[in-house]
């Protein structure tokens with residue numbers, strides 16, 4: 001949502017974050033003790049009859065005379081049944097295959113755990129073909145009791161759990177599979193990714209409905225508003241029109257449009273202004289007191305005051321900031337449809353609704369709102385700035401680059417956009433593996449920090465690009481300057497912590513920086529998330545789970561929540577797998 005919320009700007013590889021978190025723990029020390037059990041489920045045991053029709057249990061304690069005879073041993077006979085079963089299986093005759101595997105199971109000696117587990121696993125495969133998932137799960141469970149680290153059976157059971165909607169059980173099995181395979185198997189990785197995403201979406205949807213509105217920190221709100229250069233909310237109320245003319249380089253026709261007919265209104269309503277809800281909201285906003293803003297805006301809207309359109313925009317914005325996008329949405333819709341409202345307000349509403357669509361995963365609707373905004377006010381740099389960020393998120397690097405180019409050509413003094421333009425140049429150069437363009441991006445960064453020595457974002461984004469390029473010394477220098485310029489911005493500390501990890505593998509320094517970020521802003525979800533990921537890697541799963549839960553409570557959008565739930569569930573699953581299979585990530 002916000003330009004500077006941090007996570008929006010982080011470049012991500014093709015691996016999902018949870019997998020990176022888990023893969024650091026691999027290769028793992030797998031406990032050998034207790035791996036093989038000689039017990040079998042009673043129900044299966046009673047199925048198994050020897051050729052005399054006697055239960056096999058009596059046989060086990062009573063060495064059978066026929067085993068010593070030079071005919072096929074029972075184990076060999078069982079293998080023969082299995083091979084026949086495999087032939088049926090390959091021919092698509094699953095019922096017959098199941099019969100053969102059942103016979104193999106029946107005659108196989110009890111202490112031949114390895115063979116038995118294979119027969120159960122094969123029978124599960126045949127049941128899977130018939131879509132009989134509860135049988136798949138039963139057979140895989142027996143196979144796993146016989147051979148605890150049987151990844152084939154684990155993965156098959158994971159797939160069956162997924163089919164019957166047992167997502168958490170699926171996740172535990174597939175997590176164990178991934179760890180045992182050392183994250184080398186694409187199929188199990190894909191299933192883990194899918195089930196984590198499904199669970200995350202489902203839980204976020206539920207949680208979001210009952211989310212407790214939380215006002216973000218002042219710093220966050222400040223950063224959010226600074227990502228708009230033409231937001232009327234931030235401009236002095238009495239001089240709305242003048243400041244627009246001063247700062248926005250509008251075309252002449254726009255100026256006329258904005259001034260015409262407003263003068264007489266001002267005279268009529270100058271006394272009324274003092275009791276207006278919006279004026280009060282605006283005064284609170286300027287003082288950095290946000291708690292009453294929504295109420296005051298509601299008064300303005302319900303009284304149909306002069307600033308009703310302003311109030312709609314401000315109320316929607318604060319609903320969004322509090323994480324109540326569903327309440328903000330109707331205000332934006334209404335404002336966008338108000339054809340006689342100031343177009344700066346309507347364009348701002350379109351940008352915010354576009355971001356809302358993006359957060360709900362609908363990029364088509366998002367881009368459509370941005371296109372409408374461009375038609376309404378083609379020279380409004382905010383549109384290109386925010387669409388550029390959206391294109392970065394969508395990995396449409398070239399479109400992003402064009403948007404930032406347009407933005408800075410309209411508004412060359414907008415330092416934040418200049419810095420993001422450089423970052424887009426950097427990303428594009430990186431995607432095209434072009435050393436020349438890479439150098440051009442780095443040079444552009446140097447120019448931005450020289451031209452805008454007060455813009456901490458410029459230093460912070462340059463630092464991220466340098467970190468990516470493994471120019472750690474210089475990256476650190478840039479982060480330190482960013483911290484000096486804006487000591488109250490927690491995300492810089494988090495990014496610097498990530499640098500410490502990558503540069504020096506210094507976990508303690510990283511953790512200290514993340515904690516510093518939380519000292520500054522105890523509502524910084526990015527810090528909780530990143531710290532949680534570090535705790536997963538350190539094997540402190542309980543603490544990681546607490547941190548992810550805290551981040552979920554603070555997340556402002558359903559999409560962020562879904563992502564955090566994926567991290568949380570991955571940590572929970574890993575914690576259970578660690579207990580069940582005695583698999584522990586190495587401590588750092």
Ligand SMILES: *[C@@H]1O[C@H](CO)[C@@H](O)[C@H](O)[C@H]1NC(C)=O
Nearest residue numbers: 127129130131132133134135
């Ligand atoms: C397995 O599936 C087949 C075909 O769908 C069905 O006819 C059969 O009853 C199922 N078997 C069990 C044990 O559920």
Ligand SMILES: *[C@@H]1O[C@H](CO)[C@@H](O)[C@H](O)[C@H]1NC(C)=O
Nearest residue numbers: 357360361362363364365366
């Ligand atoms: C986006 O929303 C529109 C309706 O506004 C819908 O028709 C479309 O299917 C949605 N797209 C996605 C990817 O959800």
